Amino acid sequence: MTLSTAGRRARTAALAVGLALLAAGTAWGQDDHFPFGPFRMYATADDPNGRVLSTYLQAVDEDGAVVPRVGEREIGLRRAEYEGQLSRVVERPEVLGELAAVFSRRHPDRPRWVEVSVVQTAHVLVDGVPTDERTEVLATWTAP
Amino acid sequence: MSRWLFAPVALARIAWLRTLLYLFVPLDVLVTTPWVAAHDTAPASLYSPLLVGRLLEHPAPATWWVHLVQVLLLAVAVAAASGRAPRLLGVAVFGLYFEWMLIAMSYGKVDHDRFAFLVALAVLPTVGAAWHRDRTPSEAAGFAVRCVTLAVVATYVLSVAAKHRFGGGLPNWLESAVFVRAVLRRATPVGDLLLDVPWLLQVAQYGLVAMELAAPVLLVLTGRRLYLALTAYLLFHLGTYAAIAIVFLPHLVCFAAFLPLERLLGERQATSEDAAPGRAAAGSEQAGVPPGSR
Numbered sequence: 399m400t401l402s403t404a405g406r407r408a409r410t411a412a413l414a415v416g417l418a419l420l421a422a423g424t425a426w427g428q429d430d431h432f433p434f435g436p437f438r439m440y441a442t443a444d445d446p447n448g449r450v451l452s453t454y455l456q457a458v459d460e461d462g463a464v465v466p467r468v469g470e471r472e473i474g475l476r477r478a479e480y481e482g483q484l485s486r487v488v489e490r491p492e493v494l495g496e497l498a499a500v501f502s503r504r505h506p507d508r509p510r511w512v513e514v515s516v517v518q519t520a521h522v523l524v525d526g527v528p529t530d531e532r533t534e535v536l537a538t539w540t541a542p
Numbered sequence: 543m544s545r546w547l548f549a550p551v552a553l554a555r556i557a558w559l560r561t562l563l564y565l566f567v568p569l570d571v572l573v574t575t576p577w578v579a580a581h582d583t584a585p586a587s588l589y590s591p592l593l594v595g596r597l598l599e600h601p602a603p604a605t606w607w608v609h610l611v612q613v614l615l616l617a618v619a620v621a622a623a624s625g626r627a628p629r630l631l632g633v634a635v636f637g638l639y640f641e642w643m644l645i646a647m648s649y650g651k652v653d654h655d656r657f658a659f660l661v662a663l664a665v666l667p668t669v670g671a672a673w674h675r676d677r678t679p680s681e682a683a684g685f686a687v688r689c690v691t692l693a694v695v696a697t698y699v700l701s702v703a704a705k706h707r708f709g710g711g712l713p714n715w716l717e718s719a720v721f722v723r724a725v726l727r728r729a730t731p732v733g734d735l736l737l738d739v740p741w742l743l744q745v746a747q748y749g750l751v752a753m754e755l756a757a758p759v760l761l762v763l764t765g766r767r768l769y770l771a772l773t774a775y776l777l778f779h780l781g782t783y784a785a786i787a788i789v790f791l792p793h794l795v796c797f798a799a800f801l802p803l804e805r806l807l808g809e810r811q812a813t814s815e816d817a818a819p820g821r822a823a824a825g826s827e828q829a830g831v832p833p834g835s836r
Contacts, residue, residue, distance in 0.1 A: 399550075399680040406548065409668070409685050413547070416661075424700045425707075429652035430593045433643070436708070437701035439654045443709035443718030446740075450723040474580030475588070475649060482650030483588055496585040503583050521726050526719045526740035528726060 446526040453481045453518045453536075457498065459509040468514075473500045487516055487537065494539035512541040550679035551687045553672035554804035557625055559690075560672070563662055564635060566795045567619035571612060571642070574791050578646040582608035591648045603645045611641050625673060632667030639663055654701070658693035659792035662799065665689045677809045690799035691761060697793060698757035705751065716747050728786040736785060753778060760800060772797055 401409070423434035444450060454477055455468035470476050475497075480487055487493050494514035502510050515538040522530040571579065582605045589602035603611075615638040622631035640660070647653065665686040672683065702712070709715030721743040725733035736743055753775070763771055776794065783789040 399553075399678060399682065401548065401681045401685075405682070406544070409682075410544070410547070413689065420696060420700065424703050429647075432592045432594065432647055432652050433657055433660050435652065435654075436704040437654045437657070437697055438704040438708050439701065440720055440724055441701070441704040441708040441715070442720060442723075443715040444720050444723045446717075446719040446722070448719070450719075450726050452727050470577040470580055474577065474583050476577055476651060478651040479649045480588065483590060486588070490587070493585065493587050496587060500583045500585060504580075523719055523722060526722050526744065528722070528737060 444523075446523055448523055450521040450523060450528070451518055452521070453477070453484060453516065455480065455494070455497070456515045456517045457501070457511040458513040460512050461509045463509070465511075468497075468501075472505070473497050474504060475500075484516070484536075491537045491539040494537065495541070498539070498541070510541075514539045547685060547688055548681040549684045549688070550681050551684040552804035553669070553676040553678050553680050553683050554674050554807070555687060555799075555802070556666065556669045556672040556680075556683045557674045557676065558803035558806060559662065559687075559799060560625055560628065560632070560666055561623050561674075562798050563659070563666065563795060564619045564623035566659075566792070567635065567639065568616050570792060571616060575646070578642060579608065579612055581645050581649060584649055588649055590650050592644065592652070595644050595648055600644060600648075603648075608645055611638060611645065614638055615642055625671070628669070628671060629667045632663070636660075636663040636667065654697070655790035656792035657697050658690060658796040661693035662690045662796055675807050675809055677804055687799050690796050694793065694796050694799070695757045695760055698754040702751055702754045712751070716751065717744075718747075719743075721747055724786050728788070730785060730787050732784040733786055750778075768800060772800060 419434040423431050424436045427435045429435045429438070454466075455473075457465040457468055457472070459465065465472060467477070480497075494516070498511040498514050501508075516536040517533060518536055519531055519533045521528045522532070581603065584603075586602035591600055591602075594600075615635070618631055618634045618638060622628070622635050640663075643656075643660070669680065669682045669686050672680075705715045706712040709718060709720070719740070722737065722740060725736055725743070757775075760768065760771055760775075776797070779789055779794055
């Protein structure tokens with residue numbers, strides 16, 4: 399089965415537009431331009447003598463138990479998601495309280511969270527080998 | 543160029559791709575990326591819409607909306623996998639899956655594992671009726687297959703461009719500790735072993751770029767060489783999964799477009815007695831044409 403001239407033209411034009419958007423996204427775009435943004439998975443260059451930051455939420459429930467690494471199982475958000483909006487969370491710790499409410503909504507049978515903190519671990523690299531690691535608390539929300 | 547773009551492919555390949563890709567949707571939604579559905583309780587304060595979402599004035603997805611899109615997407619994808627009403631159902635799957643992606647990617651993290659899959663969902667409806675035993679060569683099928691294979695290859699090649707752009711030049715990226723960072727942040731048993739041999743991770747960075755730049759050969763190779771090359775790329779993705787528990791499943795499903803799926807079943811006449819009712823028009827250009835009306 400052959401295509402009509404119009405069918406070929408429409409397909410070729412659509413492909414050209416798609417390729418142009420993809421090229422522009424790769425050259426100048428950001429993740430914001432999904433699905434034509436740059437394929438930037440692991441595209442950053444980390445200094446072999448620098449620090450690797452790893453941020454996560456840590457919660458304490460009303461029984462005093464610590465939930466060390468909060469993720470999608472607890473609040474339906476991946477670590478990379480709240481990490482990608484870190485400034486938003488650190489500047490407004492009440493967002494952490496909203497996340498505690500989300501946990502209770504998703505897990506009504508489990509003890510409520512009374513404290514949620516943003517914890518950041520910095521792994522210190524020397525010639526690409528992790529040596530020391532330091533952890534600091536960036537923000538904390540406590541249940542009123 | 544035009545001849546290459548529209549090189550005819552048997553309609554059966556489109557039929558198989560529809561079955562495979564549309565049935566992958568429920569697997570994706572329910573099993574391999576369940577975190578998208580988990581955005582049903584995400585707080586609006588963390589909603590960070592993409593450009594497309596802002597242009598559409600897409601509000602923060604409400605719980606009921608996420609559930610509605612999920613149910614519709616699952617139902618329509620399964621219906622589309624049957625091969626019936628391929629244009630209508632295909633367009634509906636694309637629209638719903640795209641909305642699913644807006645729900646997925648609008649909370650601060652955008653994934654890059656499904657560009658080819660989105661392209662496949664976009665082009666599958668551009669081919670009309672297609673059945674699994676129909677070996678009729680079709681230019682529309684050829685174009686659709688070419689778009690998917692181009693998208694797979696572009697994902698690799700353009701990610702090298704991104705490394706150059708975001709890594710302060712490709713040489714700088716190659717000499718960086720990006721894989722150490724990847725493994726540190728996503729610890730797995732294999733990854734922990736790799737941390738003790740940083741030079742191996744460094745070599746892997748060179749290997750990755752070589753592999754990504756070589757991806758266009760997938761558009762040229764045929765037969766056994768093509769299968770070997772595809773296997774090599776598959777092994778790379780499995781190795782990545784072992785080290786950092788990330789696998790580009792929707793991308794990998796699109797590898798099927800490279801394969802002669804039309805050979806899976808023997809050819810049979812379109813009017814074969816075991817063609818289901820309503821499928822009697824298989825092989826004709828339009829679905830729903832009653833037998834004998836042409």
